[in-house]
Amino acid sequence: MRLTVTVDYAAITRNVDRLRACASGSALMAVVKADAYGHGLVPAARAAREGGAAWLGVAQPDEALALRAAGDTGRVLTWLYGPAVPARELVAADVDVSASSPEVLARIAEGAREAGRVARVHLCLDTGLSREGVRPEGLDALLDAAAAADDAVRVVGAWSHLAWADAPGHPTIDAQAEVFRAGLARIEARGIALEVRHLANSAATLTRPDLHFDLVRPGIAVYGLPPVEDPSGAAFGLEPAMRVTAALALVKDAPARAGVSYGHDYVTPRDTRLGLVSAGYADGIFRSAGNTAEVAVGGRRHRIAGRVCMDQVVLDLGPDATERAGDEVVLVGADGPSAREWADWLGTIAYEIVCRFGGLKEKRPA
Ligand SMILES: *Cc1c(COP(=O)(O)O)cnc(C)c1O
Numbered sequence: 001m002r003l004t005v006t007v008d009y010a011a012i013t014r015n016v017d018r019l020r021a022c023a024s025g026s027a028l029m030a031v032v033k034a035d036a037y038g039h040g041l042v043p044a045a046r047a048a049r050e051g052g053a054a055w056l057g058v059a060q061p062d063e064a065l066a067l068r069a070a071g072d073t074g075r076v077l078t079w080l081y082g083p084a085v086p087a088r089e090l091v092a093a094d095v096d097v098s099a100s101s102p103e104v105l106a107r108i109a110e111g112a113r114e115a116g117r118v119a120r121v122h123l124c125l126d127t128g129l130s131r132e133g134v135r136p137e138g139l140d141a142l143l144d145a146a147a148a149a150d151d152a153v154r155v156v157g158a159w160s161h162l163a164w165a166d167a168p169g170h171p172t173i174d175a176q177a178e179v180f181r182a183g184l185a186r187i188e189a190r191g192i193a194l195e196v197r198h199l200a201n202s203a204a205t206l207t208r209p210d211l212h213f214d215l216v217r218p219g220i221a222v223y224g225l226p227p228v229e230d231p232s233g234a235a236f237g238l239e240p241a242m243r244v245t246a247a248l249a250l251v252k253d254a255p256a257r258a259g260v261s262y263g264h265d266y267v268t269p270r271d272t273r274l275g276l277v278s279a280g281y282a283d284g285i286f287r288s289a290g291n292t293a294e295v296a297v298g299g300r301r302h303r304i305a306g307r308v309c310m311d312q313v314v315l316d317l318g319p320d321a322t323e324r325a326g327d328e329v330v331l332v333g334a335d336g337p338s339a340r341e342w343a344d345w346l347g348t349i350a351y352e353i354v355c356r357f358g359g360l361k362e363k364r365p366a
Contacts, residue, residue, distance in 0.1 A: 002279040002311070003331070004245045005358050007039045008366035009047035011224055011239040016051025018237050019218050023205050026212040029055030029077065029198070031219030033063060037351065038358020039223055039241060042070040043365065048222060049074060057217055061086050061095075068093040077122060077157075079132060087111020087119070096120045096156065100132050102145035109149035121146065122157030122196070123187065127179035128172060129163045139183060143190050157196040158187050159217075165203035166227045173204070177211055203227045206236055225339055225350045243333035243366070244357045248297065248325050249278040251317065260314050261306030265291055273321040275302075277329050280311040284360045285331070286346055289313075293345045296336035297323050332357060 020028050030053035036044030045056050045067055056072065058064050059080035067076055078090065079098035088111040090097055099105040099121050112119035123142060126133030134142045146155050160180045164170035180199055187194065197213040202221035204211045207228055220227050224240035254274045260266040268274075275297065281287045290307040295315065302315040317323050330336030332353070339350040346353075 002246060002283045003285075003357065003360075005038075005363050006243040006245070006366050007043070007358075007363045008239070008241045008243070009043050010366070011241040012039070012044055012047035012222060013051040015222050015224050015238050015241070016048045016053050019202075019205055019216070019221055020052050022236070023200070023209070023212045023216040027054040027196070027215045028052065029057045029075075029215055029217045030222045031057040031201075031217055032067075032222075033057065033059040033219070034355055035359065037219060037223050038354045038356070040358070040363035041066060043363070044222075045070075045072060055215060055217075057219075061090055064095040065089060065093060068095065079122075079124060083107050085111070088114040091115040091117050091119045094120075096122060098122045098124045098132070098159070099142065099146075100124045100126075100134055101138075102141050105142060105145045105149065105153065109152040112152040118151075119153045120156045121153050122159050122198075123155055125158060125160045125180060125183040127160040127176040127183070129161050129176075131161065133160060136179060136183060139186055143187065143192075146192075147190070155187070155192050156194065157198065157215075158184055158194055159196075159198045162199065162201060162204055165201050165208070168203070168207045168228060173208065173211075201227075206230075220351055223354060225354070227349075240332075240334075240338060242339065242354050242358060244331040245333065246277050246279040246283075246295075246329045246331060248275045248315075248323060248327045248329060249312070250276040251321065251323055251325050252276075259306075260316070261290070261309060263307055266306035266314075266316070268316060270319060272319050273317045273323075274305070275315040275317045275321070275323055275327075275329075277313045277315060278311065280309045280313055282310045284357050285313060286342075286356065288346055289342075293342055294337055296330040296333075297327055299335055301337075 030048035055075045064078040077096040091112045092115040124133040164172045196215045198215035200216040202218040205216040205218045224238045258268045305316040339353040342353045343350045
């Protein structure tokens with residue numbers, strides 16, 4: 001056993017329920033891309049449905065098809081692919097698809113004809129993120145392509161994504177919302193009655209009720225990690241779902257001035273006891289965490305002593321340590337550091353921490 005990733009799926013259910021209360025009046029799409037941010041695609045999706053997620057969102061088509069294969073029958077949207085999109089399979093599986101270009105829209109129409117069904121399409125508008133989506137000057141061509149394929153394609157949605165939603169008050173948020181509203185007006189002027197208009201990620205779901213439209217698309221908050229500070233300090237009532245643990249393989253005495261791990265980046269300041277944790281960078285512990293990140297044993301925090309190795313790291317437990325080989329080491333969890341702390345230590349975001357720890361492992365239910 002190296003790292004163990006435990007996921008409290010009931011927490012995901014409660015988080016979705018709270019986010020729904022926060023966006024009452026709009027439906028909720030739980031974003032479960034990237035193996036549900038490392039939490040396990042199928043069980044996380046099931047938990048989100050239980051919390052009332054009418055929609056699930058994934059980047060990759062294979063993730064959408066995996067949800068169907070697992071028996072999910074609710075609304076699912078996928079948005080990231082090129083002309084090689086498996087359009088026939090997606091339409092046959094009743095998965096909603098996004099279109100960012102006339103070329104992809106034509107491929108979707110072809111796939112829909114092959115499947116003998118009408119594709120449900122969401123037009124993706126690039127309102128200023130410069131990632132997926134059509135820029136305003138290309139929207140007419142995309143609408144023309146949809147009109148030309150109206151035997152095979154029904155435009156049911158229009159959506160966009162924000163660049164700076166995690167910086168509440170940033171001027172690009174309103175600017176993007178304005179471009180989005182102008183795009184919606186142009187789509188509706190073509191006589192298209194949109195079922196769902198959607199813009200808000202977690203940050204906008206939590207801080208911008210005016211941008212909820214018909215559907216909100218939170219990801220990180222579903223897993224209990226708010227991307228913005230709650231002014232009340234209550235983390236919006238969200239509960240982190242992931243716990244990451246390892247075990248002490250060995251505890252031993254070491255004298256003062258002992259160099260620890262490769263390159264001796266840590267030197268014991270006094271006689272002490274060292275603990276060896278049997279997990280390293282091959283298990284997802286960032287190498288940059290050496291001498292930086294902390295873990296907890298029995299509720300006591302210890303900074304990783306020296307460099308992270310491929311399969312192991314060392315802790316300086318202190319001269320009075322009572323820890324023993326076999327004790328649990330908490331890397332992320334309620335009785336140890338949070339994913340947010342790891343992000344701050346390593347100069348990244350909590351998203352990367354949970355994707356990394358969860359990405360390599362089997363997930364166990366709590
Ligand atoms: C990842 C993603 C989301 C969710 O973003 P969070 O910041 O995790 O809430 C929503 N929409 C799109 C298009 C995304 O790629």
